[in-house]
Amino acid sequence: MTNQTWQFKNNFKSLLLRGGRVVDPANNFDGVADVLIVDGKIAKVAPDIKFPAQIEFDAAGKIVTPGLIDMHVHLREPGQEAKEDFLSGAKAAAAGGFTTVATMPNTYPVVDNAALVRAMVKRAEDVGLVNIKIIGAVTKGQQGQELAEMRDMIAAGAVAFSDDGHFDDNAKIFLNALDYLHDTDKLIICHEEETSLVKGGVMNEGKRSALLGLKGRPTVAEDIAVARDVLLAEYTGGRVHIAHISSARAVEIVRDAKKRGVHVTAEVTPQHLTMTDDLVNPADASTKINPPLRTQKDCDACLAGLLDGTIDAIVTDHSPHAVEEKDREYIYAPSGFPGLETSVGVLFTELYHKNKIDLKTLISKMTAEPAQIFGLDAGTLSIDAPADVTIIDPELVWTVDAEKFYTRGSHSPFVERELKGRAVATIVRDNLMTLRRI
Amino acid sequence: MLGKNIVAMENFSAEEIRLVLDTAYKFKQIIKRGGDKKLSNLRGKSIVNLFYEPSTRTRTSFELAGKYLGADVVSINSGTSSIVKGESLRDTLRTIEAMGVDAIVMRHKAEGAADFATKAVKPVIINAGDGAHAHPSQALLDLFTIEQRKGRLAGLKVAIIGDILHSRVARSDVYAMTKMGMEVHFAGPKTLLPRFFAFDGVTLHEEVEDAIQAADVINVLRIQLERQQAGLFPSTREYARVFGINDARLKLAKDDVLILHPGPQNKGLEISSEVTYCGQSAIQEQVQNGVAVRMALLDLTLNGGAE
Numbered sequence: 001m002t003n004q005t006w007q008f009k010n011n012f013k014s015l016l017l018r019g020g021r022v023v024d025p026a027n028n029f030d031g032v033a034d035v036l037i038v039d040g041k042i043a044k045v046a047p048d049i050k051f052p053a054q055i056e057f058d059a060a061g062k063i064v065t066p067g068l069i070d071m072h073v074h075l076r077e078p079g080q081e082a083k084e085d086f087l088s089g090a091k092a093a094a095a096g097g098f099t100t101v102a103t104m105p106n107t108y109p110v111v112d113n114a115a116l117v118r119a120m121v122k123r124a125e126d127v128g129l130v131n132i133k134i135i136g137a138v139t140k141g142q143q144g145q146e147l148a149e150m151r152d153m154i155a156a157g158a159v160a161f162s163d164d165g166h167f168d169d170n171a172k173i174f175l176n177a178l179d180y181l182h183d184t185d186k187l188i189i190c191h192e193e194e195t196s197l198v199k200g201g202v203m204n205e206g207k208r209s210a211l212l213g214l215k216g217r218p219t220v221a222e223d224i225a226v227a228r229d230v231l232l233a234e235y236t237g238g239r240v241h242i243a244h245i246s247s248a249r250a251v252e253i254v255r256d257a258k259k260r261g262v263h264v265t266a267e268v269t270p271q272h273l274t275m276t277d278d279l280v281n282p283a284d285a286s287t288k289i290n291p292p293l294r295t296q297k298d299c300d301a302c303l304a305g306l307l308d309g310t311i312d313a314i315v316t317d318h319s320p321h322a323v324e325e326k327d328r329e330y331i332y333a334p335s336g337f338p339g340l341e342t343s344v345g346v347l348f349t350e351l352y353h354k355n356k357i358d359l360k361t362l363i364s365k366m367t368a369e370p371a372q373i374f375g376l377d378a379g380t381l382s383i384d385a386p387a388d389v390t391i392i393d394p395e396l397v398w399t400v401d402a403e404k405f406y407t408r409g410s411h412s413p414f415v416e417r418e419l420k421g422r423a424v425a426t427i428v429r430d431n432l433m434t435l436r437r438i
Numbered sequence: 439m440l441g442k443n444i445v446a447m448e449n450f451s452a453e454e455i456r457l458v459l460d461t462a463y464k465f466k467q468i469i470k471r472g473g474d475k476k477l478s479n480l481r482g483k484s485i486v487n488l489f490y491e492p493s494t495r496t497r498t499s500f501e502l503a504g505k506y507l508g509a510d511v512v513s514i515n516s517g518t519s520s521i522v523k524g525e526s527l528r529d530t531l532r533t534i535e536a537m538g539v540d541a542i543v544m545r546h547k548a549e550g551a552a553d554f555a556t557k558a559v560k561p562v563i564i565n566a567g568d569g570a571h572a573h574p575s576q577a578l579l580d581l582f583t584i585e586q587r588k589g590r591l592a593g594l595k596v597a598i599i600g601d602i603l604h605s606r607v608a609r610s611d612v613y614a615m616t617k618m619g620m621e622v623h624f625a626g627p628k629t630l631l632p633r634f635f636a637f638d639g640v641t642l643h644e645e646v647e648d649a650i651q652a653a654d655v656i657n658v659l660r661i662q663l664e665r666q667q668a669g670l671f672p673s674t675r676e677y678a679r680v681f682g683i684n685d686a687r688l689k690l691a692k693d694d695v696l697i698l699h700p701g702p703q704n705k706g707l708e709i710s711s712e713v714t715y716c717g718q719s720a721i722q723e724q725v726q727n728g729v730a731v732r733m734a735l736l737d738l739t740l741n742g743g744a745e
Binding site for chain 2: 205206207208209210211212213214215216218281282283284324327328329330331332
């Protein structure tokens, strides 16, 4: 394969996407059509559009979808720019086909007040390229002791709240947070691992950890946390969103809660859908994430949950770290790896091409459903909607190469994997970003 | 075995284990005969002992093993090196490599550290213990000691008692012993056993008595006192009463049962003083055999075992 690179700027007045397979779950549409964009908005979706567009893009054989949304990324600003910044993160998002990402507040300092949210919203506008949404902290400093000024942060533009990175052990504070947000349309994204059960743990507790001697993070830690938060949502009438669900039992708990009408939604990552703890090699910290890679049974349960509607969204949990932080002993390396640039490839290779998921469900979990959960003006190709569009070549075969990542993160368990399927163009309003041969 | 990294017993064949034991036997004769022990097998070779954790017997025996074979040996203690200045493991290894060493003997708190080292630098890496993962030279000296006393390995029943969960010795003994046709039994408090048991060919017991029934060998693992502080058992007194190896429990095993302990011991906790010093105890021999086995490992990996 020839070398390819992304071109991140190509502003246009009008753009006609010719002859792609348009998959727009929000409008229940799946068929070959042209998509016309004028002045940064969707102008028309129909076969054989006649319009003298400034740019015509041949989308034949490609899949045209609403711009992909990832509501769980870590772009590391402010304070951790050695890991990532908004520009490197925005480029990684665009190169992965994402037009909207929401970044977590576990930064330095923690984004837990309106001034910081405002500064980050401004920073996101200045960087441009993709839509970067800001998630605020639930508690001051994410310490789980005092509520952060969430109403102020909403006024400043925060789209959701999370103490992601750890579980809020204090149930009373968490209950207060749910009550306090009750009259708003905002929800809390919950990292679900009961702290005392995962202390010191670096991988799933199972047969693999028993062999390696590495300390485990048991599934029951996640199950307990999910059960508590589901019960508190039920009790308060508040809204919780379960971050990166990974355990089979936790999926079951969410399924049952949804049946009872609890306001709970859930997300899952490509890695928790497709990888197991058998891949953990203590000489390489690429696989170290929280919650950890589980077992095949858990992967299967997550997929089943995705298919039956228990799990609403797919996110990457894009968590880049500086090379020197990850290039060390497994127990000392930080958790997390970058996922924006590999998500589409992994999901197409491991799920779509293996007939484990239909295209409409897959795209819905990355567009319409997260947009609906978080109340975003995105995730649809409706007329007059913002022209956020992703074009995927489902047959493009490529090899993941960390050297070519736009993210600053390097260590990923997907590195060197051959994948089939890749975003080849990402459109945000009046900007067409494309994967080009060089 | 020339150039082989010694990381874990998983990576050994039964033939390789046999070769190490036979080679160690020769070196033991040389140590025992006294007088001038200095050989020239590794003359011109250099070995660095890189220890990130405290150690008396393993470090000293690797150091003496290298010196008896004629190598130049340098020991680095993490407390008095650039490691305290924050140097990464990769950079420390590369620094040592740049000085032209032939082997690095490494002990580290992190599971996988030895494997990491094999991928980071070219010298032969010998794992002297990586967290709770592996301690291959200990497993080999356990086999050597058992064979010296019992005259065979295959068919013997071994009970390994205590903190299996955190034990690199147990994780190495299991592979070494099952590969040599031995029958392995584990016992200890449930809090100190892996919940998801993954060891093929090993029987797990809830009661120590069941594990040591008719045992040929009992390997008593060290109980670290911080396990009690972490809430894994209520008191040292109760541990000693329920799980400790004492004269009364010893009677359940075979009359000629052999007692091993990787050291250092907590007398009166996991093992009683009477058992430590009884005739069936091979704990002191383990230490002496450790030098011979480590000589064998160094000679085989750096010299190919050539005379």
